[in-house]
Amino acid sequence: MSNEVYALDMQKVSKRFPGTLAVDQVDFRVKKGEVHALMGENGAGKSTLMKMLNGLFNDYTGDIYINGEKKLLHSPSLAKEAGIGMVYQELSLARRISIYENLLVGRLPKKNALFIDKKKAIEESKKLLARVGLDYIDPTKDISEISQCEAQLVEIAKVLGFNPSIIVMDEPTSALSSEEVNRLYGIIRQLKAEGLAIVYISHHLAEIFEIADNVTVMRDGKLVGSLPVTETNPDHLVEMMVGTPVQNFYKDHETKIQDEVVLSAHDFTRWGFFHHVDFELHKGEVLAICGLAGAGRTEIARGLIGVDKTDGGTVKIHGKEVHFKNFGEAIANGLGYLTEDRKVVGLALNQTVADNVTTCIIDKYSKGILFKPSSLNNLVDEKINEMSVYPADRNRLVGSFSGGNQQKVLMAKWLASEVDILILDEPTRGVDVNAKQVIHNVVKNYVSKGNSVILLSSDLPEVVGLADRAVILREGHIIGEIQKKDMTENSILMAANGEGEFVKCQK
Numbered sequence: 001m002s003n004e005v006y007a008l009d010m011q012k013v014s015k016r017f018p019g020t021l022a023v024d025q026v027d028f029r030v031k032k033g034e035v036h037a038l039m040g041e042n043g044a045g046k047s048t049l050m051k052m053l054n055g056l057f058n059d060y061t062g063d064i065y066i067n068g069e070k071k072l073l074h075s076p077s078l079a080k081e082a083g084i085g086m087v088y089q090e091l092s093l094a095r096r097i098s099i100y101e102n103l104l105v106g107r108l109p110k111k112n113a114l115f116i117d118k119k120k121a122i123e124e125s126k127k128l129l130a131r132v133g134l135d136y137i138d139p140t141k142d143i144s145e146i147s148q149c150e151a152q153l154v155e156i157a158k159v160l161g162f163n164p165s166i167i168v169m170d171e172p173t174s175a176l177s178s179e180e181v182n183r184l185y186g187i188i189r190q191l192k193a194e195g196l197a198i199v200y201i202s203h204h205l206a207e208i209f210e211i212a213d214n215v216t217v218m219r220d221g222k223l224v225g226s227l228p229v230t231e232t233n234p235d236h237l238v239e240m241m242v243g244t245p246v247q248n249f250y251k252d253h254e255t256k257i258q259d260e261v262v263l264s265a266h267d268f269t270r271w272g273f274f275h276h277v278d279f280e281l282h283k284g285e286v287l288a289i290c291g292l293a294g295a296g297r298t299e300i301a302r303g304l305i306g307v308d309k310t311d312g313g314t315v316k317i318h319g320k321e322v323h324f325k326n327f328g329e330a331i332a333n334g335l336g337y338l339t340e341d342r343k344v345v346g347l348a349l350n351q352t353v354a355d356n357v358t359t360c361i362i363d364k365y366s367k368g369i370l371f372k373p374s375s376l377n378n379l380v381d382e383k384i385n386e387m388s389v390y391p392a393d394r395n396r397l398v399g400s401f402s403g404g405n406q407q408k409v410l411m412a413k414w415l416a417s418e419v420d421i422l423i424l425d426e427p428t429r430g431v432d433v434n435a436k437q438v439i440h441n442v443v444k445n446y447v448s449k450g451n452s453v454i455l456l457s458s459d460l461p462e463v464v465g466l467a468d469r470a471v472i473l474r475e476g477h478i479i480g481e482i483q484k485k486d487m488t489e490n491s492i493l494m495a496a497n498g499e500g501e502f503v504k505c506q507k
């Protein structure tokens with residue numbers, strides 16, 4: 001063994017939850033100035049290992065050394081003192097308070113015992129924002145007034161405020177578009193140059209080869225191996241993660257698109273967000289709406305389902321004009337929406353899987369005279385099996401599932417909800433290679449039964465693999481469309497930038 005001092009050296013660490021050995025005798029080492037990727041399937045134990053480091057458990061076993069010193073990380077404050085900074089999988093910022101209050105939470109400078117020294121707080125905040133390239137942002141704004149990417153960077157700035165020597169990013173790019181990811185890379189490289197040790201959790205292989213120096217793979221709570229990225233390749237990493245080689249990711253599927261239009265939008269407008277949007281969705285079709293981040297995809301979805309007010313145009317479902325005043329009305333009319341933000345509007349984390357999966361149908365079922373709770377349980381079991389939710393326990397609280405498994409529960413909820421049109425907004429965010437395949441198969445199966453899907457995804461291979469047709473949205477306008485036969489990652493990306501060959505709209 002070399003006598004080099006590691007920024008982080010975890011030796012034979014374990015953490016048990018009731019019934020699960022989530023982390024099992026894992027060794028994990030990171031040097032100063034190194035970006036170390038941590039990979040593994042959903043539920044492999046990555047987040048648990050990092051939560052351990054962040055002081056969330058007082059019952060882990062094994063030893064943790066920080067810069068050569070043994071530390072007992074039994075509380076978040078001890079972890080903070082030891083120099084650990086954690087950027088979580090889901091944003092932890094409070095949306096309705098100002099950026100500077102978020103940045104300096106718990107340590108706002110005081111003028112005297114009572115009053116906050118706002119001037120000082122703003123100065124301090126500006127310095128932190130500058131470290132993540134956000135010097136142009138006014139720290140007195142609310143978090144809700146900046147983009148999700150900027151919020152993610154504010155989150156990093158907040159962590160930097162504690163002067164960590166180790167910074168952990170748990171799926172930091174899951175909410176970012178590709179341009180934004182590049183921006184994040186720039187910041188990571190800078191932190192690396194400053195000598196920080198960075199742990200980077202991601203399911204995206206390409207990111208690992210772009211940004212990481214070394215990679216560690218976990219499976220079923222155990223360490224599979226650690227190696228320099230120059231000594232591995234994507235196939236090899238996948239094999240390490242799942243234990244067997246995975247091939248043929250996107251098999252062509254037979255489509256059964258029918259002429260019948262199930263949903264149409266005409267002249268659909270929300271000023272400032274999307275304008276004069278026209279499209280038709282057919283029975284049995286997967287229609288992608290593609291565009292760069294900020295093009296207005298999620299806004300269109302929110303307009304369709306009645307959660308945002310729109311300014312004009314018509315939307316028809318099965319030929320009937322609809323004006324949904326809320327999401328409940330949309331669901332009642334057969335239109336569901338799998339949100340890109342599962343924690344805020346998608347799932348109730350403190351409720352069980354069964355409660356979550358049946359939220360949209362419970363009223364309808366429980367009103368029936370012949371209602372039997374057991375039949376609903378069977379339905380829940382069927383859906384969670386179809387989605388390979390792990391563990392397949394309908395009575396478990398959703399909050400205790402790994403991130404990727406939460407996403408599968410969310411999909412199970414929509415499968416159970418009996419809607420025939422589903423808008424899927426980033427449906428595979430945070431899920432591993434196998435789970436992604438499960439979700440894709442479920443989508444194909446869903447449309448093959450005569451249902452229809454609107455797909456919003458920034459994962460281009462996913463769009464190419466799943467969509468029958470793509471309409472291109474640019475700055476709130478639909479500028480054209482691409483048929484399946486012409487669809488490649490490149491043709492979509494070019495079109496989203498207004499370039500290349502695609503069938504342009506007349507307007």
Ligand SMILES: Nc1ncnc2c1ncn2[C@@H]1O[C@H](COP(=O)(O)OP(=O)(O)OP(=O)(O)O)[C@@H](O)[C@H]1O
Pocket residue numbers: 017018020022040041042043044045046047048049390391399400401402403404405430432
């Ligand atoms: N609070 C908890 N209570 C009980 N079990 C838990 C809890 N948190 C995690 N687990 C279990 O521990 C195991 C590891 O979960 P963890 O969240 O660390 O996985 P992960 O590798 O981060 O997965 P993902 O890629 O889906 O985020 C899983 O089996 C999970 O169900």
Ligand SMILES: [Mg+2]
Pocket residue numbers: 046047048089170402403404
């Ligand atoms: Mg996780």
